[in-house]
Amino acid sequence: MNFHFPSDTISAEIISVGTELLLGDIVNTDTAYLARELAALGIPCYYQSVVGDNPARLTSVLSLALSRSNLILLTGGLGPTCDDLTKETAAALMGKTLSLHMHSYERIRAVLSKRGLTETDNQKKQAMLPPDAVVFDNDYGTAPAFAMEDAAHGKLMILMPGPPRELEPLFAERVRPYLARITADDNSGRGSVIYSLNIGLYGIGEAAVEALLRDKMESGQNPTIAPYCNEGEVRLRITARGDTEEHCHALCLSAAEEIRSVSCAPYRPGVLDDYIYGIGCNSLEEALVTVLREKKLHISCAESCTGGYIAKRITNIPGASEVLDGAFVTYAEKTKMAFAAVKPETLAECSVYSSEVAAEMAQGCLSAVGADIGIGVTGIAGVDGDTRIYHGKEEVLNAGTVFLASASTKWADAGSDGSAVSDGSADAGSHCETVCLELAPGKRSPMEAREYIRHRASSHALWMALQTARRM
Amino acid sequence: MNFHFPSDTISAEIISVGTELLLGDIVNTDTAYLARELAALGIPCYYQSVVGDNPARLTSVLSLALSRSNLILLTGGLGPTCDDLTKETAAALMGKTLSLHMHSYERIRAVLSKRGLTETDNQKKQAMLPPDAVVFDNDYGTAPAFAMEDAAHGKLMILMPGPPRELEPLFAERVRPYLARITADDNSGRGSVIYSLNIGLYGIGEAAVEALLRDKMESGQNPTIAPYCNEGEVRLRITARGDTEEHCHALCLSAAEEIRSVSCAPYRPGVLDDYIYGIGCNSLEEALVTVLREKKLHISCAESCTGGYIAKRITNIPGASEVLDGAFVTYAEKTKMAFAAVKPETLAECSVYSSEVAAEMAQGCLSAVGADIGIGVTGIAGVDGDTRIYHGKEEVLNAGTVFLASASTKWADAGSDGSAVSDGSADAGSHCETVCLELAPGKRSPMEAREYIRHRASSHALWMALQTARRM
Numbered sequence: 001m002n003f004h005f006p007s008d009t010i011s012a013e014i015i016s017v018g019t020e021l022l023l024g025d026i027v028n029t030d031t032a033y034l035a036r037e038l039a040a041l042g043i044p045c046y047y048q049s050v051v052g053d054n055p056a057r058l059t060s061v062l063s064l065a066l067s068r069s070n071l072i073l074l075t076g077g078l079g080p081t082c083d084d085l086t087k088e089t090a091a092a093l094m095g096k097t098l099s100l101h102m103h104s105y106e107r108i109r110a111v112l113s114k115r116g117l118t119e120t121d122n123q124k125k126q127a128m129l130p131p132d133a134v135v136f137d138n139d140y141g142t143a144p145a146f147a148m149e150d151a152a153h154g155k156l157m158i159l160m161p162g163p164p165r166e167l168e169p170l171f172a173e174r175v176r177p178y179l180a181r182i183t184a185d186d187n188s189g190r191g192s193v194i195y196s197l198n199i200g201l202y203g204i205g206e207a208a209v210e211a212l213l214r215d216k217m218e219s220g221q222n223p224t225i226a227p228y229c230n231e232g233e234v235r236l237r238i239t240a241r242g243d244t245e246e247h248c249h250a251l252c253l254s255a256a257e258e259i260r261s262v263s264c265a266p267y268r269p270g271v272l273d274d275y276i277y278g279i280g281c282n283s284l285e286e287a288l289v290t291v292l293r294e295k296k297l298h299i300s301c302a303e304s305c306t307g308g309y310i311a312k313r314i315t316n317i318p319g320a321s322e323v324l325d326g327a328f329v330t331y332a333e334k335t336k337m338a339f340a341a342v343k344p345e346t347l348a349e350c351s352v353y354s355s356e357v358a359a360e361m362a363q364g365c366l367s368a369v370g371a372d373i374g375i376g377v378t379g380i381a382g383v384d385g386d387t388r389i390y391h392g393k394e395e396v397l398n399a400g401t402v403f404l405a406s407a408s409t410k411w412a413d414a415g416s417d418g419s420a421v422s423d424g425s426a427d428a429g430s431h432c433e434t435v436c437l438e439l440a441p442g443k444r445s446p447m448e449a450r451e452y453i454r455h456r457a458s459s460h461a462l463w464m465a466l467q468t469a470r471r472m
Numbered sequence: 473m474n475f476h477f478p479s480d481t482i483s484a485e486i487i488s489v490g491t492e493l494l495l496g497d498i499v500n501t502d503t504a505y506l507a508r509e510l511a512a513l514g515i516p517c518y519y520q521s522v523v524g525d526n527p528a529r530l531t532s533v534l535s536l537a538l539s540r541s542n543l544i545l546l547t548g549g550l551g552p553t554c555d556d557l558t559k560e561t562a563a564a565l566m567g568k569t570l571s572l573h574m575h576s577y578e579r580i581r582a583v584l585s586k587r588g589l590t591e592t593d594n595q596k597k598q599a600m601l602p603p604d605a606v607v608f609d610n611d612y613g614t615a616p617a618f619a620m621e622d623a624a625h626g627k628l629m630i631l632m633p634g635p636p637r638e639l640e641p642l643f644a645e646r647v648r649p650y651l652a653r654i655t656a657d658d659n660s661g662r663g664s665v666i667y668s669l670n671i672g673l674y675g676i677g678e679a680a681v682e683a684l685l686r687d688k689m690e691s692g693q694n695p696t697i698a699p700y701c702n703e704g705e706v707r708l709r710i711t712a713r714g715d716t717e718e719h720c721h722a723l724c725l726s727a728a729e730e731i732r733s734v735s736c737a738p739y740r741p742g743v744l745d746d747y748i749y750g751i752g753c754n755s756l757e758e759a760l761v762t763v764l765r766e767k768k769l770h771i772s773c774a775e776s777c778t779g780g781y782i783a784k785r786i787t788n789i790p791g792a793s794e795v796l797d798g799a800f801v802t803y804a805e806k807t808k809m810a811f812a813a814v815k816p817e818t819l820a821e822c823s824v825y826s827s828e829v830a831a832e833m834a835q836g837c838l839s840a841v842g843a844d845i846g847i848g849v850t851g852i853a854g855v856d857g858d859t860r861i862y863h864g865k866e867e868v869l870n871a872g873t874v875f876l877a878s879a880s881t882k883w884a885d886a887g888s889d890g891s892a893v894s895d896g897s898a899d900a901g902s903h904c905e906t907v908c909l910e911l912a913p914g915k916r917s918p919m920e921a922r923e924y925i926r927h928r929a930s931s932h933a934l935w936m937a938l939q940t941a942r943r944m
Contacts, residue, residue, distance in 0.1 A: 021507070021520065022507060022518065023511045023698070024503070024504040024505065024507030024511060025508075025700055027499060027500070027504040028503065028520075031496075031522075032498070032499040033496065034496070036496030036497075039495045039496060046523070046524060046529055047494075048493065048500075049519065049521040050519065050520035051518070051519060052518060057518055140915045141915075165914070165916060165920075169915075305787075306787075307786070307787025307792065307796075308775075308780035308781070308783030308784035308799065308801070309780070309787075310780070311780030311783075312778075312779055312780035312781045312783075314779070315779025315780060315781075315801070315803070315926075316779075316922065316923065316926075318854055318855075320779065321804070324803050325803055325804035325807050326804060326810070326811060327780065327803075328798065328800060328811075329783045329787070329798055329799040329801075331787065331796050331798055331799075332793070334797060335798025338798070338840075339811070368810075382790060383790075443612045443613075443637065444637060446790055447790070448637070450790060
């Protein structure tokens, strides 16, 4: 393959074909995925569009795309039951004809025979490809992806299947390396290997992270740094290009080191490292389970307003059974007492919405299960506030007021932690930290407010447990 | 407003403006939402596109849109910190100029003063609108939405804010009624009021539902019926247009009645009603909590492989505290015994992966919490299968093998249920049903396979609990 894109001339465009997108039956996650991948490859993308299975409209959209961009990524319209002409239309515009691609045909037949299905004409159609296409085998479905190169006009069109379960691994395994190779450019240092490393941050906002890293993000060509925001979390994706994976990996790690030591002033105390929950890790729960497994620690939780959200997130992670034996949803006062050993007098004196009850829940579930760390959460997840009688005084609490506690049996470093609002009462040899969050759901619908508060509270609980585990 | 769209000439197009979409930082849920709403209104939409904040590219995309469509829905690019020219560019193409809209300006000032913020020039810019615009107040943010009507050329462009939390309620409350009004057409019976009713189905696939209802979906102009598929569930959206809400509601209910009685042959036994979990209801968990509240019943669960997923879904629903006092994540054998009263001999004889253990978990958590219904779930959520020694015989179980049980204290109608594979041992006065699911995660990544199995298993548990509650 001698096809090559000089890095300074490339401009991409993503087109999705499918009536289900035009009707809003499905959300276009393919385009978001490909857009992220193009950004990581350093390929600018100025347009995205969606069009139905109509040949005339498809032709007009593709012609326009070829007139303003030179790399067209097309998803959808390759299925066996499609009466569409996506492939034929696209090939015609690239000056190609289709013929049976024996390798793909054999692969499709093998898949069908493995599933005990008989072949239909439609399935044979999936193996019709331009003879000079670059074919990307599809290990996740029947329709192969393929690239049509037009070296004379400097145009490239890549057709890929629409289902995200096929598209995403197929792109990652086969199309991305191809794109990295053909856009590699020795002069600009863009190698043919591309490598990404994620850094997850908690407890600092996206705006602050962007402000702190703006210089690095703007000046950095290799590696590039891009922030992604997710409710209450920020993720940084560091992407390096180079000639070898080792070199790329080293570039990413060195950028990560620099990021860790960036001071958070004037937004937050400390350095960014204080807010990092994981490097090369995809979620708070993955970071937590990883540390617990490394240290052979067990966790339990007693959840009131989060109602199982924390346990559900911990058990999202393969290997969670090594660190969690059992946990409780203690929604009513009677179950808080029965399963998490909350004392009736604490409920009477402090009310169910209190750091004291959260602390007893944390210590109670820890004891009940024989774990090393216990998490207790109680608060108001609805849209309406509530009142509590706290030591005889009535207090109004807003919706989103959540009390969290993290208890542990042992603690190597008993140093103080800036994020703790108060220390709960601790049994001999145990430690407990409590925090009160005020989560403002803003103008959300009741269901969305509830989800927002519960998600944020469970994230904070995971973060507290991670901090505790790190110290143990 | 005399502006009117004859129903046979209208054709819509959705354009989203934003660099964060081009970079894949966010998924374009706005477009999916608007596309669904257009479909419900009976307005065809042939194109969707995304473009950045670049005036030249935005002009070319909008010009093309105006040349091929007559209703343009534009989202994004209205924020106070945007240096974009979305509004100016769009207004110029519609032959409009902008001036300060006092009503919107006062509203923005009121929001800012309530938040204790001082006004900036950028915020004033949000109140710059064409003098003859139809303005839609934004109760969810600062930037108003507005429509620009060009009666002479029969073109309409509506600009709306990008954040989904603003766009969706603003569209539903203000823009949708406007669109219904201007596209109302006495000749075709399309009234100015639009009303939708959701029907949720479980246990029957989308393909079967589509095949069973194809005639109704294709012939039905008013109401229209559209299916949406969600893992393991099908949702039907019935949408009626008419002159009054009562009339639309009656049309939807009558269509729902017809759907309920459709025979499922040859795909499934029974009629569609047997698979409906709710009418006018958004999820299995909402249907379950509603029935439990109506019947004043309490539920508990003991979850192994689902690890809190079922409790989390039940407590998603406001009012869940009336029906759930407590629940257990019993991941390890020791917690199954300690909290869900699973007998050591059952674990030894049947293994932890068995209907017998699921049944004991269901009955055990019911008793421990004093609930009316208990759910027990145990199985293999990973990507690797496992073996069990079942009554002395080694058996291989695939990943996705999940045993579920639903126990109850009383049961009005003790008739047999077709979906039950076997009946667990029941205490005096109690009933217990068990099911073994074989969930095939297909070619998913380990994390996705896990999520798929856990989500499907929790859905089935909610469905079993609903069936049990209905009989009580």
